Amino acid sequence: MKLNFAIVALALAVPTASLAQDSLAVSNGGYPNTFSSGSADVSPFTQQSKRFNDWSVSIGAGVPLLQSADLTSIKNGNGKNLFGYSAYVSIDKAITHAFGIKLQYDRGETKQGWFNTKDSAPSGMPYQEVAARTQYDAISLLGDINFSNLLRRVDNHSPYRWALHGYAGIGTLAYRAYQKGANNKQALMTEVKPFKFNSLFGQVGTGLKFKVNNRIDLEGRVMYVITGDDEFDGGGAQYSAVNQREENTSDNFFNATLGASLKLGKHGSHLMWHDPLQEIYYKLDVLANRKQDVDLCKRGDLDKDAICDDWDRQLDTPAGARVDGAGVALDADLDGVIDLYDKCVTVPGPAENNGCPIVKDNHQTATVVEQELKDVYFNFNKATIRPESNDRLDQAAKIIKENGGNYLLTGHTDIKGSPAYNLKLSQERAAAVVAALENRGVSLNSLKSRGVGSAEAKFPATASDEERLADRKVTVRFIENSSEWEAMKKKDYEEAPVKKSIKKSSGKRK
Template structure:
């Protein structure tokens, strides 16, 4: 059969919601929703369901330049002793693809005056120029980070990008020690300690980032730091002779830095580089560039059950039998008799009695005649119970509650990955199913969760050296029930 590109595009576009998350929580667990075809079992949004990273660490170094001071600065000084040094480190958290927060620590030294305080005072200049200062500072601040490249990105811009413009602004606490040197020697002119009144400061600026790879970004940044202090430059007290050289001067400075950001996490992309629509744009472009129609069901449907042989797990389904999505005939009560031949579709019973119980329903609990109940399958590397398994598990609840016996809930995996990893994965699968059954009314004393890893294969021929079809691997990834 043939499928048009328009139908495929529509089918692919539906899941692209909530910034390309794997799971979209649209139900509180009580009511059905349109994303799960009527199931209320919707996976909540968790950190594990994301497809991008959102944490990073940034470090950098640069040159702080005092803008205006009583001594030399970039405003007055003609370049005399104005170049200091600085460094920063920050922990960065992306909240959305266009906004994040930074917890940043800065350390540096600004320089002011007509000579370096480490050098002797020059004697061949006027007394006015025989003064110099330096200020050592430490700062802790919280910065907001706006990604303008993602915020202003046009919806019809389908191309990936490696450059991004960021804007920063925030407040924090500033501690510094300002030293002044003249012909009388060097002294501590001003000291401000952190987290004290008057130590608050603000800074704002912009940065240009380049994406080197999935792990590393390079950024050039220019920040304007507002100290709100007229003694930061080492000019001394407010009414001292040095501090009166420039009237009403706040010793703010500009900090130009070059740094790197290390993006943390296991995913391929970081949220600040992640455009939620790019994935669907790419997939639609690939489909649009194909010249031929997409053909499915190449092998046909031998048993006419409506499931293509490409993924039909039961190629000889009896005529008239209802099947699931994998082409397997339905057995609603899990008694080993398919619904087509089962005289008691909703009540389990032995094969010899056409699927009906041998004991009347009103004469006490059902007598065990089967030692195993078929269970459910799982996605690769996952222990999440799929919504499609809910009817099977609910039937298991009814069957076990009507039984006198107790059951082992047995988890298994396929042959991929190590034995130790698969053992833990199978235990998580078994415990998740056990918890579901208990939550829905089964007595905990009737259940025992067991993990068998890849030692319990439904299809033993699928050893690590054999490439099995995916439906066999999926059948090996299961949890089933076994009477004790």
């Protein structure tokens, strides 16, 4: 199990470290996704587009102190504290300004027990006549969290020289543990090879970095190493007398080191010392405090519409006209007449009527239609319209369709003839004109008819035929009131039913 974890961790470290990008990484040429820090104007990430160094090499040395074991380095007032040595070297990669990874190699030696293995065992104290030392080599993969960048206030303008880091990771630990007893002879008690099942270990800790310059950092670090092994302290086999003194099943130690980091790359600053939010606020402060005279209107404003001629799309706007952001005079109803000259700003209308719609006089329309129908002729004593009247009917229908409205057509006759006959003839002729106009495209709901016969005739029966011709006509009236129009019938007479002839069949007697 330990071997599998170590191999997987190292396998993931290599591609991650080689493909990691700095804080300016963007998408692959398309629109940026949630995790990119670019804008819509993006380009593929390359080494040339980087602004910060993100690689470094770290070295350091220190003192390991076995703390949780059957044989410890710290005596707590009972005996001497035994100090070993340790050293490390690591290759560091910054993924973002707040996170990175380290591939680290450690070498060292811990000293534990009741005396130094270089000295002779004390006599007369059997329980204390045991000492040990452990030489170890370790390879581990560590995650590096920059707490200062995560927790730093953006309004903190003090020099950014100190940074608190946190580390955690796993790796493989190989060691040789020696023990010295009352016979003053050292013996190899336990040996663990690297990349074995029982060589997996973990470590966690914190470090405080100081930025000397753009190339060198100093760091004090304290790591807590969890070996996961009860034999690391040199006590011998797991169930030996020494390893039965404490119930601990993992020998753990502190490793306090002092080291330095050399930051690699051609850029002036390292990614781990960069705080994007602080940079943004700093730039905002600079812009806010900058005093600069800007000439916004070099070409002036010739038409005095408050829009500089540099971006004015209408340089001859009339005085007093309201304009949009491009300097174009406003035309709210889009009728081609600017609001300055438009007397009906919200209603479109032609320029010849000052931008107002032309109101149609349907009463005048009725008069014009009546003039056209004046020369409509019928067959003698019939309601059949003669062919020579078609042009007049065409023109009358065109006028009605162009102007709209509801119209009542009234048929008239002269005084000659019986009143009943004249009434029926006038009704049929008025209805015939309505039908002819509707056949030419006039709406079926726009025309109605009636007949008054000779009731309104002006000339007596003794008048000449030419004089009585003025009484034989169709008049047109525009009906403005909708209620009045709805109360009228389509025509004011009922057509006589058609009588069907019935053929009598001869019956046969049975």
